[in-house]
Amino acid sequence: MAPQHAATPDVSKTSRNSPKAVYQELRRMLLDGVIPPGEAVSQVQLAKQLGVSTTPMREAMRLLEGEGLLVFEPNRRMRASPIRPADVDSTFASRIALESVAIRITVPLLETQDLEDLNARLSEMDEAREARDIDSWDSAHQAFHALLVSRVGDPMNRAVRWLADQTERFRRIGFGAAAPTIWESTMAEHRQIVESCRSQDATSAARLLGTHFGHAALALFEQWSLEHEPAEVRAAIAALDSAPAGGHRP
Structure with missing residues (x-):
C-alpha cells in the first residue's frame, strides 16, 4: 500500500478566506514539500x-x-526557502542543544497523565506505521515530541517550535515516501526516551533525545548524499556526553 497524503483542500469553502486558514494551508504545503525548496x-x-x-x-x-x-527576492518574487546542507547541519545541531535542555527541565515535572499521553502517542504512531499513513504518523510524532518539552517557558518553547518545524521540513522532504522504512528504528528510540521519562532520569532522557535527533540528521545527509561534513551535529551529539548529571526528582 502506498503512503497516503491528505489532498489540498479548497480553503474558501470552510474558512471564507480566513487569513489564518490560508496561512496554515500554505505553511503545510511548504513544510511537506508540496511546494519544493x-x-x-x-x-x-x-x-x-x-x-x-x-x-x-x-x-x-x-x-x-x-x-x-519563504524568501523575498530583489525582483519582488517569492521563493520557497532553499535547503542548504550547512543549514540542515546547523538547525539540527541547534535543536539537539536546545531540546536536550528543555527535556531536562520537563522530565522532573511530568505527571502520571503526561506519561499516559506519551504512551498514547506511541500507540498512535504504531497504528499509523502499520497502515503506512504518513500524515497520521506525523501528527502523533509532533505531539509526542511537544510533550517531551512541555514544561519550558514561552520564549524557549517558541524557539523549540521553530526549530522543530524546520527540521520536520527537512525530514519530510528528505525521506518522503521512504519514511515508513525508518519508522521501526525511530520507534525503538522513542520508547527508550519514554522509559527514561518514566524513571525520572532527565540526564538519560536528554542524551537519548539528542542522539535521536542526531541520527535523523545523519540519515538525511546519507539519504541526500550531501557533500558536507555535519560538524555542528557531531559536536552537539558529543556535548551530550559532557553535560552534567542530574535531573532526578527528589
Whole structure:
C-alpha cells in the first residue's frame, strides 16, 4: 500500500478566506514539500489554486517570510526557502542543544497523565506505521515530541517550535515516501526516551533525545548524499556526553 497524503483542500469553502486558514494551508504545503525548496511562488496562482482571494494570501506569505519558509527576492518574487546542507547541519545541531535542555527541565515535572499521553502517542504512531499513513504518523510524532518539552517557558518553547518545524521540513522532504522504512528504528528510540521519562532520569532522557535527533540528521545527509561534513551535529551529539548529571526528582 502506498503512503497516503491528505489532498489540498479548497480553503474558501470552510474558512471564507480566513487569513489564518490560508496561512496554515500554505505553511503545510511548504513544510511537506508540496511546494519544493527553491521554487518560485506566485501569489495570484496560489490564491487561485486554493480558491481564495489575494488579500489573505498576501498576508499569509508575509507571515511565512518572517518564519523563514519563504524568501523575498530583489525582483519582488517569492521563493520557497532553499535547503542548504550547512543549514540542515546547523538547525539540527541547534535543536539537539536546545531540546536536550528543555527535556531536562520537563522530565522532573511530568505527571502520571503526561506519561499516559506519551504512551498514547506511541500507540498512535504504531497504528499509523502499520497502515503506512504518513500524515497520521506525523501528527502523533509532533505531539509526542511537544510533550517531551512541555514544561519550558514561552520564549524557549517558541524557539523549540521553530526549530522543530524546520527540521520536520527537512525530514519530510528528505525521506518522503521512504519514511515508513525508518519508522521501526525511530520507534525503538522513542520508547527508550519514554522509559527514561518514566524513571525520572532527565540526564538519560536528554542524551537519548539528542542522539535521536542526531541520527535523523545523519540519515538525511546519507539519504541526500550531501557533500558536507555535519560538524555542528557531531559536536552537539558529543556535548551530550559532557553535560552534567542530574535531573532526578527528589
